[in-house]
Amino acid sequence: MKLRILVSAVAGVAMCATVAAAQVCQGDLSFRGSSKHLGGALGMSDNATSFGAGLTVGHKQGLYSGASVGMASYDGIDGHSLLLNGGLGYAMPVQPKSKWQMCPGGTLSLGFGPTIDVGGASMHTASQTLTM
Numbered sequence: 001m002k003l004r005i006l007v008s009a010v011a012g013v014a015m016c017a018t019v020a021a022a023q024v025c026q027g028d029l030s031f032r033g034s035s036k037h038l039g040g041a042l043g044m045s046d047n048a049t050s051f052g053a054g055l056t057v058g059h060k061q062g063l064y065s066g067a068s069v070g071m072a073s074y075d076g077i078d079g080h081s082l083l084l085n086g087g088l089g090y091a092m093p094v095q096p097k098s099k100w101q102m103c104p105g106g107t108l109s110l111g112f113g114p115t116i117d118v119g120g121a122s123m124h125t126a127s128q129t130l131t132m
Helices: 002-015
Strands: 036-044 048-058 060-072 080-094 105-118 121-132
Touching: 002 048, 036 060, 060 105
Parallel strands: none
Antiparallel strands: 036 048, 048 060, 060 080, 080 105, 105 121
């Protein structure tokens, strides 16, 4: 039953594909209208707050890349994290002259800090995340 609903939903989207012009690559909009996209983010939870901004540049078909920088602060910890992110991808049509695109790519995210005092010693925290 669930497979039938999924197949029906995919078929409905496929039939409407000739009129749909939107495309999302790595969470960003298509580069058809503009070759540069500027974005920002704000995240708040019970124990942390983060914010950042980034720029993504690309062609309507072909390579695109982006970078962002941000800060994160944590409740109960004196210090902040510096967050750096970069990505590279390639936008290509699913079929010739198709408005739908597939966008393989990857990102590298690095986090630096904070330094936390634990039992008379300092512990420096860092993070690295690679996605494909």
